[in-house]
Amino acid sequence: MARPERRTVRDVRRGNRGMLLRTLYFDGPASRHELTGLTGLSAATISTMTGDLLADNIIVEAGQVDSDGGRPRVLLRVNPAYGYVIGVDVAETHVRVELFDLEMTEKARVDYSLRPSHHDIELVTRRILAGIDVVLADGGVPADRVLGVGIGVPGIVERGQDTLIHAKTFGWDGVPLGALMRAGTSLPVFIDNGAKTMGQAELWFGAGRGAAHAVIVLIGSGVGATVVADGVVMRGSSNSAGEWGHTKIALDGRQCRCGGRGCLEAYIGAEGILDRAGVATRTTDWQAALGRVLESDSQVIEETVAYLGMGLANLINLLNPERILIGGWAGLMIGRDLLPGIRAAARANSLAQPCNATSIILGELGPDAVALGAATLVLEEFLDTSAPLRLHAAS
Amino acid sequence: MARPERRTVRDVRRGNRGMLLRTLYFDGPASRHELTGLTGLSAATISTMTGDLLADNIIVEAGQVDSDGGRPRVLLRVNPAYGYVIGVDVAETHVRVELFDLEMTEKARVDYSLRPSHHDIELVTRRILAGIDVVLADGGVPADRVLGVGIGVPGIVERGQDTLIHAKTFGWDGVPLGALMRAGTSLPVFIDNGAKTMGQAELWFGAGRGAAHAVIVLIGSGVGATVVADGVVMRGSSNSAGEWGHTKIALDGRQCRCGGRGCLEAYIGAEGILDRAGVATRTTDWQAALGRVLESDSQVIEETVAYLGMGLANLINLLNPERILIGGWAGLMIGRDLLPGIRAAARANSLAQPCNATSIILGELGPDAVALGAATLVLEEFLDTSAPLRLHAAS
DNA sequence: CGTGCTTAGTTCAATACGTGAACCTATAGT
DNA sequence: ACTATAGGTTCACGTATTGAACTAAGCACG
Numbered sequence: 001m002a003r004p005e006r007r008t009v010r011d012v013r014r015g016n017r018g019m020l021l022r023t024l025y026f027d028g029p030a031s032r033h034e035l036t037g038l039t040g041l042s043a044a045t046i047s048t049m050t051g052d053l054l055a056d057n058i059i060v061e062a063g064q065v066d067s068d069g070g071r072p073r074v075l076l077r078v079n080p081a082y083g084y085v086i087g088v089d090v091a092e093t094h095v096r097v098e099l100f101d102l103e104m105t106e107k108a109r110v111d112y113s114l115r116p117s118h119h120d121i122e123l124v125t126r127r128i129l130a131g132i133d134v135v136l137a138d139g140g141v142p143a144d145r146v147l148g149v150g151i152g153v154p155g156i157v158e159r160g161q162d163t164l165i166h167a168k169t170f171g172w173d174g175v176p177l178g179a180l181m182r183a184g185t186s187l188p189v190f191i192d193n194g195a196k197t198m199g200q201a202e203l204w205f206g207a208g209r210g211a212a213h214a215v216i217v218l219i220g221s222g223v224g225a226t227v228v229a230d231g232v233v234m235r236g237s238s239n240s241a242g243e244w245g246h247t248k249i250a251l252d253g254r255q256c257r258c259g260g261r262g263c264l265e266a267y268i269g270a271e272g273i274l275d276r277a278g279v280a281t282r283t284t285d286w287q288a289a290l291g292r293v294l295e296s297d298s299q300v301i302e303e304t305v306a307y308l309g310m311g312l313a314n315l316i317n318l319l320n321p322e323r324i325l326i327g328g329w330a331g332l333m334i335g336r337d338l339l340p341g342i343r344a345a346a347r348a349n350s351l352a353q354p355c356n357a358t359s360i361i362l363g364e365l366g367p368d369a370v371a372l373g374a375a376t377l378v379l380e381e382f383l384d385t386s387a388p389l390r391l392h393a394a395s
Numbered sequence: 396m397a398r399p400e401r402r403t404v405r406d407v408r409r410g411n412r413g414m415l416l417r418t419l420y421f422d423g424p425a426s427r428h429e430l431t432g433l434t435g436l437s438a439a440t441i442s443t444m445t446g447d448l449l450a451d452n453i454i455v456e457a458g459q460v461d462s463d464g465g466r467p468r469v470l471l472r473v474n475p476a477y478g479y480v481i482g483v484d485v486a487e488t489h490v491r492v493e494l495f496d497l498e499m500t501e502k503a504r505v506d507y508s509l510r511p512s513h514h515d516i517e518l519v520t521r522r523i524l525a526g527i528d529v530v531l532a533d534g535g536v537p538a539d540r541v542l543g544v545g546i547g548v549p550g551i552v553e554r555g556q557d558t559l560i561h562a563k564t565f566g567w568d569g570v571p572l573g574a575l576m577r578a579g580t581s582l583p584v585f586i587d588n589g590a591k592t593m594g595q596a597e598l599w600f601g602a603g604r605g606a607a608h609a610v611i612v613l614i615g616s617g618v619g620a621t622v623v624a625d626g627v628v629m630r631g632s633s634n635s636a637g638e639w640g641h642t643k644i645a646l647d648g649r650q651c652r653c654g655g656r657g658c659l660e661a662y663i664g665a666e667g668i669l670d671r672a673g674v675a676t677r678t679t680d681w682q683a684a685l686g687r688v689l690e691s692d693s694q695v696i697e698e699t700v701a702y703l704g705m706g707l708a709n710l711i712n713l714l715n716p717e718r719i720l721i722g723g724w725a726g727l728m729i730g731r732d733l734l735p736g737i738r739a740a741a742r743a744n745s746l747a748q749p750c751n752a753t754s755i756i757l758g759e760l761g762p763d764a765v766a767l768g769a770a771t772l773v774l775e776e777f778l779d780t781s782a783p784l785r786l787h788a789a790s
Numbered sequence: 791c792g793t794g795c796t797t798a799g800t801t802c803a804a805t806a807c808g809t810g811a812a813c814c815t816a817t818a819g820t
Numbered sequence: 821a822c823t824a825t826a827g828g829t830t831c832a833c834g835t836a837t838t839g840a841a842c843t844a845a846g847c848a849c850g
Contacts, residue, residue, distance in 0.1 A: 003414055003417055003418065003626075004410060004413070004414050005414075005435070006411060006414065006434055006435035006436050006837095007406075007407045007410050007411055007836095007837090008407065008806085008836075008837050008838085009404050009407060009805085009806050009807050009808095009835085009836050009837065010806065010807080010837090011402075011407070012402045012403065012404060012406070012407055012806090012807060012808080012836085013806075013807060013808090015399060015402050016401060016402060016807090016808085018399070019398055019399050019400075019401065022398055023398065031827075031828095032827075032828060033826080033827055033828075039401055040400070040401040041401050041808075041809095042808065042809050042810075043809090043810095043827090043828070043829085044808070044809060044810075044811095044828095044829075044830080044831090045807085045808055045809075046828090047828060047829055047830085048807095048808090048829085048830095051829090066817070066818090067817080067818090067825085067826065067827085068817090068818065068819095068825090068826095069817070069818045069819070069824070069825050069826075070816080070817060070818075070824085070825045070826030070827065071815060071816040071817055071825080071826055071827040071828075072816070072817065072826090072827080073826085073827065073828095074827080074828085156746075156748045158748075166748060212632065213631050213632040225713070227713070227714075229624055229629055229631075230627075231398075232625075234624055234714070235715070236608050236624075236714055236715025236716065236749065236752075237607065237608040237715055237716060237717035237752050237753075238715055238717075238748065238749060238752040239715070240715045240746070240748050240749045240752075241713065241714050241715035241749075242713065242715075243712040243713060243715075243746055243749065244712070244713055246712050246745070246746055247709045247712055247713060248644065248705045248708060248709055248744050249643065249644065249645070249646070250644070250645055250646070251644070251645070251701055251702065251705060258746065260743075260744060262705075306646055307646065310643045310646060310657075313643060314642045314643055314709075317638040317639070317641050317642055318620070318622070318636065318637065318638060318639055318642060318713070319622075319629070319631055319636050320630070320631025320632055320633055320634070320635045320636035320637075320638075321631065321632060322632035322633075348655075349643050349655060350641070351551075351635070351638055351641055351653065353551045353553075353561060353633065353635050354631065354633060354635045354636075354638065357631075357632050357633040357635070358632075401808090402807095402808090403807075403808055403809080403835085403836095404806085404807055404808065404834085404835050404836045404837090405808090405834095405835065405836080407807090407835090407836055407837080408835075408836060408837095411836090411837090426798075426799090427798075427799060428797080428798055428799075436837080436838095437837065437838050437839075438798090438799070438800085438838090438839095439799095439800080439801080439802090439837075439838060439839080439840095440836085440837055440838075441799090442799060442800055442801085443800090443801095443837095445799095446800090461846070461847095462796085462797060462798085462846080462847095463796090463797095463846095463847070464795070464796050464797075464846070464847045464848070465795085465796045465797030465798070465845080465846060465847075466796080466797055466798040466799075466844060466845040466846055467797090467798080467845070467846065468797085468798065468799095469798080469799085
């Protein structure tokens with residue numbers, strides 16, 4: 001019931017220009033002629049619009065295709081060097097900053113490790129700002145060619161007047177990261193939950209490409225999900241939609257670190273699996289330990305498949321997605337070995353109609369796509385507005 | 396990632412006209428001057444647009460408000476008699492057809508009872524078509540002033556080339572109700588699941604008014620939900636989103652009539668509750684029986700609150716709605732007595748952040764709003780397109 | 791009673807946009 | 821050199837919103 005916004009003729013141009021740019025980005029290179037078919041716009045409009053975009057240097061020519069008996073087609077593509085985007089992954093053990101060109105080719109990266117329980121917000125902010133300077137220097141990119149910085153953080157990102165972050169494990173309770181960043185750089189800053197940015201990455205560049213209704217499930221030590229409805233990441237009323245890990249699958253079930261009982265995460269999160277297998281989670285290398293469990297402990301494997309299948313079935317019934325992607329380091333390990341069983345368990349627990357409409361597959365991007373996804377937030381903004389590069393004061 | 400459609404200047408007009416009409420529908424009556432503020436459009440545009448709408452007789456003047464020292468404002472409102480909409484509720488025991496004017500005031504209704512297990516599609520179609528003729532005659536409305544017919548049916552409504560309906564309990568497996576209706580009437584027909592149309596009714600005219608992110612939960616003998624994201628009913632990839640009743644809340648739990656185990660419906664559906672209380676569901680009057688259980692059986696009450704709270708908590712975590720409405724005949728009975736407990740249980744099982752953003756309240760429209768919601772499908776189409784009445788051949 | 795003030799609503803020129811038709815351009819084949 | 825063919829551009833036209841100028845309809849006060 002949200003009423004749509006007023007529109008003017010200029011919005012038409014903005015919208016069509018954005019669509020043209022997206023088309024060229026994902027289906028390009030393409031000739032002007034092909035673009036008429038792909039966008040539905042007339043040849044006249046394509047002509048003037050590509051003229052504008054060429055003049056702005058946002059797109060460039062990309063060779064010719066000669067036809068047999070006719071003027072050759074001039075191919076157009078987005079200019080990957082028009083601008084650059086920065087993605088930041090703020091995680092338990094590190095802060096990673098990556099620089100991408102518009103085609104999301106990585107140009108530079110830098111890692112700062114964080115000591116456990118040293119997640120002081122000032123420290124993290126300093127690391128991010130320093131990282132931005134480093135990747136720009138390493139990549140040889142001047143700050144005024146950067147379209148923005150996307151940051152993926154743990155916890156709940158509250159988008160209000162000021163972006164506030166609530167991350168229990170970091171001891172962050174309403175931390176104003178947005179304001180702190182603006183104090184240190186003039187670049188536009190976009191912040192979101194790391195699981196969501198990762199989902200965004202899979203949706204745009206991974207196994208989720210082209211899906212209008214999808215769920216990207218993330219299993220690591222924690223469990224989360226990115227729900228995509230009508231091609232857009234669902235955020236809910238306070239941007240916390242997608243907290244799938246604390247979905248309850250049993251009354252008075254296993255104790256979860258969130259304080260509750262019976263959370264899905266307590267069963268199929270990496271820690272939960274190891275715990276069920278009787279592995280001491282204090283000191284061990286979790287990844288190796290999980291590998292051993294998945295090789296040997298048939299009891300735990302069976303349970304894991306059952307619980308995960310049930311959780312996915314609930315998503316299928318409630319959301320009716322066309323695709324479910326399983327990602328996260330633990331999710332990829334589990335999925336690699338157990339996908340057929342998981343699919344069967346999901347089928348057994350869901351209704352036939354929506355289940356047949358869904359395919360359950362693994363993510364493509366591996367567990368380190370948080371920064372890529374964060375940078376994608378900037379790219380999304382750019383493709384939508386396709387605004388000529390604003391000049392920011394140097395950071 | 397669904398790419399937006401091409402737009403032209405005419406789309407701007409269509410969109411703005413629709414917005415103006417919606418504004419007038421929900422916030423009206425209003426003067427032209429007020430409309431500039433409400434819509435964001437300029438006085439000039441409001442002037443020409445209201446002129447068009449007045450000429451089309453879609454809106455009418457509704458008196459004046461004299462200001463102190465200035466030209467009085469002329470109030471405008473949607474013309475409730477411009478057109479009429481028909482809503483149909485196809486249920487287990489009856490087919491109900493209702494005629495509404497544009498303000499959703501009921502003008503006529505007719506009920507046909509269905510004998511159990513007599514849900515032959517031809518019979519139902521004949522009842523609907525006969526009902527349309529009856530309400531038009533009773534209401535004194537000529538067929539060419541009807542904007543369309545909305546039909547709420549049980550089961551899954553598959554929207555493809557032809558609308559197909561899969562309703563196990565009716566023995567309908569891919570029934571082409573849309574095509575059958577078109578064979579009997581030239582009125583535009585809109586079909587959706589009855590739980591969804593009821594949710595739509597609550598969203599537009601009940602306790603859900605103004606909510607952008609909401610879930611309308613329906614508890615009767617079955618259990619369903621309507622998920623609203625960004626003001627739009629979420630449908631998923633094959634229009635079956637919202638199957639909340641068969642969400643699993645326990646591994647190997649209670650047997651459900653869907654064939655699965657541990658479905659929420661098997662615990663908090665009317666039949667599930669009665670069953671847990673040891674009431675024979677074969678012959679009893681369910682409504683009375685449920686009333687007795689809710690008055691006396693503290694064990695069952697406690698469990699019901701726990702399970703429902705858990706189910707709602709999962710919705711809160713996953714979808715982060717600003718409002719959850721509880722409806723359906725059983726839901727209203729349960730909620731009337733147990734709402735505080737349910738709220739507490741939901742809080743106990745969900746994360747603080749999204750839980751604080753949600754209010755859990757009862758539906759306002761009672762259990763019989765399926766036909767109203769179905770008619771709302773037609774109204775929605777009308778407000779969006781605001782097309783001058785198409786002339787249909789008489790039905 | 792008429793003059794000025796105030797608020798509501800309309801008209802019009804300016805500007806922006808997409809489109810179809812006419813037109814120009816660049817290749818291959820002959 | 822000429823023609824066929826296909827790619828791309830230009831321009832008049834219809835449609836859209838808007839700000840500014842303008843008209844309409846009331847009140848207050850002398």
